[in-house]
Amino acid sequence: NAGVTQTPKFQVLKTGQSMTLQCAQDMNHEYMSWYRQDPGMGLRLIHYSVGAGITDQGEVPNGYNVSRSTTEDFPLRLLSAAPSQTSVYFCASSPILNTEAFFGQGTRLTVV
Amino acid sequence: SQKIEQNSEALNIQEGKTATLTCNYTNYSPAYLQWYRQDPGRGPVFLLLIRENEKEKRKERLKVTFDTTLKQSLFHITASQPADSATYLCALDPPGNTGFQKLVFGTGTRLLVSP
Numbered sequence: 001n002a003g004v005t006q007t008p009k010f011q012v013l014k015t016g017q018s019m020t021l022q023c024a025q026d027m028n029h030e031y032m033s034w035y036r037q038d039p040g041m042g043l044r045l046i047h048y049s050v051g052a053g054i055t056d057q058g059e060v061p062n063g064y065n066v067s068r069s070t071t072e073d074f075p076l077r078l079l080s081a082a083p084s085q086t087s088v089y090f091c092a093s094s095p096i097l098n099t100e101a102f103f104g105q106g107t108r109l110t111v112v
Numbered sequence: 113s114q115k116i117e118q119n120s121e122a123l124n125i126q127e128g129k130t131a132t133l134t135c136n137y138t139n140y141s142p143a144y145l146q147w148y149r150q151d152p153g154r155g156p157v158f159l160l161l162i163r164e165n166e167k168e169k170r171k172e173r174l175k176v177t178f179d180t181t182l183k184q185s186l187f188h189i190t191a192s193q194p195a196d197s198a199t200y201l202c203a204l205d206p207p208g209n210t211g212f213q214k215l216v217f218g219t220g221t222r223l224l225v226s227p
Contacts, residue, residue, distance in 0.1 A: 004155075031213060033214075035217075041219065042201070042216075042218055042219040045214055045216075056212070059214075090155050092155075094213055097212070097213050098143065098144060098161075100158035100161060101158065101213070106153070
């Protein structure tokens, strides 16, 4: 049982480049979300999804896009990378409301 | 604005002692609160969830209390072990959410248990 899988684990981008962070879960969870974690800031919600075809913005959505074409996958796209997007990104899934969130291992992104 | 506070200074204790971590929140009336453990380079791992109508919850050596009057949760690890060394995060779901769990996290407290 893999749980939540994120790829890549590390990535270095140049300012202005675009890329997609991948997230897949094999637990058939309806709820999926993306967080970023910065020193002294805690985890902050970027985008979330309540099911295939349904997404919405979280606390810090600017510069990021998401889509949810299947229950399993929830990719996060950086449209034009900026140094302010240097962070550790975590994908999470939950089976139903008001229960635990299962997190992936994270992607450490550096934008130079 | 909504805020969750955890002690940013590391907590150092000796093996066998009880560790107590604090999570304070303001401007919330959460229905529940969660605690997670995070090891360096890893994602958070869920530990416990406590609801507003529960004063205390236990799981093996872990105990969580939830005081909605004080707006505070305490997280206890009894008989602590060096393997308990990690960062512990508290999280809650602000009121007013419409059908999705939008967890708001504290910055975490690092626990160091020495042999």
